Amino acid sequence: MSATSYQKVATPAPANPRSRVILASLVGTTIEFYDFYVYATAAVLVFPHLFFPAGNETTALLASFAVFGAAMVARPLGAIFFGHLGDKRGRKITLVGALLTMGIATFLIGALPTYPSVGWLAPLLLVILRLAQGFALGGEWSGAALVATENAPAGKRAIFGTFPQLGAPIGFIIANGLFLLIAAALPSEDPSRPSQAFLDWGWRIPFLFSAVMVVVGLWVRLNLVESAAFEKTVERGAVQKVPLAAAFQGHWKELILGTFYMLATYVLFYLMTTFSLSYGRAATTAPLPGLGFSYNHFVLMMIFGVVFFGIFTLVSGPWADRFGRRRTLIWVTLAIAIFGLLWVPMLSAGTLGVIAWLVLGFSLMGITFGPMGALLPELFPANVRYTGSGISYNVSSILGAALAPFVAVALWSYGNGSPFWVGVYLSAMAVLTLIALLLGRETKDVDINV
Template identity: 85%
Template sequence: MSFLAASSADAAPANPRSRVLLASLIGTTIEFYDFYVYATAAVLVFPHLFFPAGNETTALLASFAVFGAAMVARPLGAIFFGHLGDRRGRKVTLVGALLTMGIATFLIGLLPTYAMANWLAPALLVILRLAQGFALGGEWSGAALVATENAPKGKRAIFGTFPQLGAPVGFIIANGLFLIIAAMMPSDDPSRPSLAFLDWGWRIPFLFSIVMVAVGLWVRLSLVESSAFEKTVKTGQVKRLPLAAVFRSHWKELILGTFYMLATYVLFYLMTTFSLSYGRAATDAGVPGLGYSYNTFVLMMIVGVVFFGIFTLVSGPWADRWGRRRTLIWVTIAIALFGLVWVPMLAGGSFGVMAWLILGFSLMGMTFGPMGALLPELFPANVRYTGSGISYNVSSILGAAVAPFIAVALWSYGAGSPFWVGIYLTAMSVLTLIALLLGKETKDVDIEA
């Protein structure tokens, strides 16, 4: 592709661009694979296996609460790995985050259930989920920095879409694997997995993550540090305490970056975690849903996620041409309007549901893609890992940790209607729009400064 070709005027990159793109893509693919595996299990498996039998909605909310616990750990991981990344370098930090994440995910696949270990089972699940969140706190910002700090001039947003592309790729791998396992272990009840799936089948995707981590390590260990970090070291600008420096001198950027991501996070979790619950719930349940079988609805979601990937890549050239801020303002307005049309779209039968999934995931790609460049560009090189990581992960608490919980509560409040869930998305989009209007364009900043 032409945007990967090096200009004759550019200096030879320390890292080959194909390796940069692969290294930034593979880590976030694993990150989102782990997320989707856990999110799918939080809907299909954990309410049945890790919480006492009783009210199904209560068990689902408890499962989502554990899911959200990781988001609380993510800012702590961002601080820890951000400190290492701004002081010791991007490479060693990314390797550490990847190992922590992979080991925690693998161990979830070995956990005893509530029937085996009583309350020890959900307690261990919470601990490993917190470890996942801690590791994820350092993963995204490092991958985004690898992409943007090694990008050719004028192509940072395009390169920044590759770590973002890990979200749709991870979704397809994780849910494709779950789909294959579920098809091999069919259930007589479409609203509940089979006994074999609940007994041991659900563990396979968690255990498989160790293979993906090995591939990620192999790619990342071949990288060298970016020129932006090397310049920071050579000029003596490395901060002893990057966290203190970023709060002292760049607190406005921290706040803006956090709210830039808010609508993105809410949309992301509504279109993945909540939609899977809503789509599978029986139409005659206490809190009715769409009544699709797991296999059918996941296949529909995968079609939508293909559009997620396409528009993630499309958003890069848009953001490089028109600017990150201008692109995101229009996309955020579209997300706000999308939240207002949930009821008529979802009332339109299978065609309406499919259109809802395609539109939601397309908007997700358009808002998620530019973030790979925008958040790193808000901060100078000596606090970039810490600053971008904190913004990204604090937003995960405001948008992601509570989104599935709020969505299920609003779904119950609306007696099965998605109206209030859509309004929630619109309200969060308005907050992001305000932040974008208050912010400045970043596409022309010096990434090595």
């Protein structure tokens, strides 16, 4: 039975206070995205210099992005593992375990030896910890989304579902703001390369700082009460022995649709946050030419754009509750497809054009990302919801996020420094998402407790 066929019924009062629900869903994803942004920034600024043999800079950057993408491969495995626990043992304990795993892995990256010290052991350890990050992330997002949506008041699930999504822009601002402060305190004479002090020890600070954020997140989540949706599943005796098998057997269409719903979102997300940092900082006369901005200058422009990411993430919730998730996403996906075709004229229009490109891209990101916090959980019934939403979200991370930075650099090189083909790639992924949305159905009226 499809999740979208459930009848709309009154939602009982949530067991958790609204403030606790909002904070618990927001703090975990803020830490999640903080950790990933810290790694993404280091993958551009630091890791090509410290964790791979000296040589071709483009090859080192691609290798760094390959390690970045390795975490995406581990995410579906984490979704299966934590989804199994979340659908059998409850949302609360699973979220605590995912957050703890993520925090430990991120902290240890900040303590790693580098390639000049231990040779190939350095990138090997980096890959292992990156895989651990991805494994933990596989269970983090879906759990946070379930905390928000399963405790939301009637008619406000999309609004509450935007709070875990809001962790993305907040995490970005904290992570990049911290890197920016460290770079300012340890200035470099060469704007295309961090200072030696930054490479020696400065880059480690953001990774080590994540331990403080994890402690706060654990304190909030340990005070949660289990959701009514899971408690009712237990009372009905509907807990599945193997949630993964049940999800594939009864909801394989939703798994496929959910995966492609997220595709354009993921590609846009990582092009705007990871590829843009490489392209924006590359010298105009480099072998792979870019925009030629200094790191500090470009990151400040990115942070300005991310403010719009946060604003439109919040705006998307009321829109999705009023007009429906599907209609909202169809229109924004069309806009993303058009946006991909406008990259060259916008990026060729000087500093104002680049700022406009960042603002527009991040605004579209907020509108497409916000409704996913409600849409993906609503595709599945309560007894396989953690597993189903997690698999869709994280398999899409392989098709989108894992490949996007790598494909973008390859297309950037193919275009001899022009971003044209990178924009076309984004448009093509948006078309695939649009097809999935047209094939899917509206979910805003399903009963979240069934």
